[in-house]
Amino acid sequence: xxxxxxxxxxxxxxxxxxxxxxxxxxxxxxxxxxxxxxxxxxxxxxxxxxxxxxxxxxxxxxxxxxxxxxxxxxxxxxxxxxxxxxxxxxxxxxxxxxxxxxxxxxxxxxxxxxxxxxxxxxxxxxxxxxxxxxxxxxxxxxxxxxxxxxxxxxxxxxxxxxxxxxxxxxxxxxxxxxxxxxxxxxxxxxxxxxxxxxxxxxxxxxxxxxxxxxxxxxxxxxxxxxxxxxxxxxxxxxxxxxxxxxxxxxxxxxxxxxxxxxxxxxxxxxxxxxxxxxxxxxxxxxxxxxxxxxxxxxxxxxxxxxxxxxxxxxxxxxxxxxxxxxxxxxxxxxxxxxxxxx
Numbered sequence: 001x002x003x004x005x006x007x008x009x010x011x012x013x014x015x016x017x018x019x020x021x022x023x024x025x026x027x028x029x030x031x032x033x034x035x036x037x038x039x040x041x042x043x044x045x046x047x048x049x050x051x052x053x054x055x056x057x058x059x060x061x062x063x064x065x066x067x068x069x070x071x072x073x074x075x076x077x078x079x080x081x082x083x084x085x086x087x088x089x090x091x092x093x094x095x096x097x098x099x100x101x102x103x104x105x106x107x108x109x110x111x112x113x114x115x116x117x118x119x120x121x122x123x124x125x126x127x128x129x130x131x132x133x134x135x136x137x138x139x140x141x142x143x144x145x146x147x148x149x150x151x152x153x154x155x156x157x158x159x160x161x162x163x164x165x166x167x168x169x170x171x172x173x174x175x176x177x178x179x180x181x182x183x184x185x186x187x188x189x190x191x192x193x194x195x196x197x198x199x200x201x202x203x204x205x206x207x208x209x210x211x212x213x214x215x216x217x218x219x220x221x222x223x224x225x226x227x228x229x230x231x232x233x234x235x236x237x238x239x240x241x242x243x244x245x246x247x248x249x250x251x252x253x254x255x256x257x258x259x260x261x262x263x264x265x266x267x268x269x270x271x272x273x274x275x276x277x278x279x280x281x282x283x284x285x286x287x288x289x290x291x292x293x294x295x296x297x298x299x300x301x302x303x304x305x306x307x308x309x310x311x312x313x314x315x316x317x318x319x320x321x322x323x324x325x326x327x328x329x330x331x332x333x334x335x336x337x338x339x340x341x342x
Contacts, residue, residue: 011265015258015261022235044241059287063287078292079289086192190253199290205224209266236250307323
C-alpha cells in the first residue's frame with residue numbers, strides 16, 4: 001500500500017466510522033430518557049470526562065509543544081482565550097434571545113391549566129432526570145410560585161431555569177451547589193462544542209495528510225481513530241440528550257464533525273508548502289482556542305447540567321457519586337488513549 005492509498009483508506013475509515021458511532025446514540029436516547037434516565041445522565045457525564053481530558057491532557061500539552069520557544073509562555077493564555085470566547089458568545093446570545101424562548105413556552109402553556117400544571121409541563125420538557133419527584137408537582141398547593149420565590153436565589157442563576165424551578169423547595173444547606181440547570185439547549189453550547197471538535201479533527205487530519213510514509217500514515221490513523229470514535233460517541237450523546245433536535249439535525253452535526261478529519265487529510269495531501277508562520281503560529285492558536293472551548297462546554301454546561309438534574313431528587317442521593325465516577329472513568333480512559341496510543 002503506497003502513501004496515497006493509505007491516505008484514502010484513512011479518509012474512508014475515519015469518515016464512515018465517525019458517522020456510524022456519532023449517530024448511534026440517537027437510536028436509543030428517546031427510550032433511555034424515559035426508562036433509564038440515570039444511565040443516560042452517566043453516559044453524558046462520561047462524555048464530559050472525555051472532553052475534559054481531551055482539552056487538558058491532549059490539546060494543551062500538544063499546543064505547548066508545537067509553538068516556538070519564544071511564544072511558549074503564551075500557550076495557556078491562548079487556551080483561556082478559547083474558554084472566554086465561547087463564554088462571551090454564550091452570554092451575547094442569551095442577552096438577545098434568552099427571553100424570547102421562555103416567552104414562547106409560557107405563551108404555549110397559557111390557558112392549559114393552573115401555574116403548577118404549566119410548571120410541570122415546562123419541567124418535563126426540559127429535563128429527564130428525577131422523574132419520580134417531579135411527577136408529584138401537580139398535587140402541590142396552588143400558591144403562585146413567582147410571588148413566593150425560594151430563599152436561595154443567587155444572581156448567577158439564569159431566568160429560564162428560575163422560571164422552571166421556583167416551585168421547588170430549598171435544597172439541603174449541606175449542598176454547596178445550586179439545583180438549577182444552566183440554560184437548556186443554549187445555541188452556543190452544542191454549536192461551540194461542534195466547532196471545537198471539528199477544528200481539532202481538521203488539524204489532526206492535516207497531520208495525516210502531510211505525512212510522506214505509508215506506515216506512519218496507518219500509525220497515525222490508529223492513534224487518531226482510538227480517541228476520535230470515543231469523542232464522536234460523546235458528541236452524539238450530547239446532541240441526542242436535547243429533545244428539540246431532530247434526527248436530520250443530529251445527522252448534519254455528526255457529518256460536519258466527521259468531515260473535519262476528512263477535510264484535514266485532503267487538505268494536507270494537496271498542500272505541500274505551508275508557510276512557516278501558519279505552521280508555527282496559526283495552527284497552534286486554532287488548536288488552543290478549540291481546547292479552551294471544550295473546557296468551557298465541559299465545566300460550564302455538561303457537568304453542571306447533569307449534577308443539577310439529579311441533586312433535586314433527594315431520594316437518589318447516590319446519583320451524584322455515580323455521575324462523579326462516570327466523569328472520572330471518561331477522563332481516565334481518554335487520558336490513557338492520549339498518552340499511550342496518541
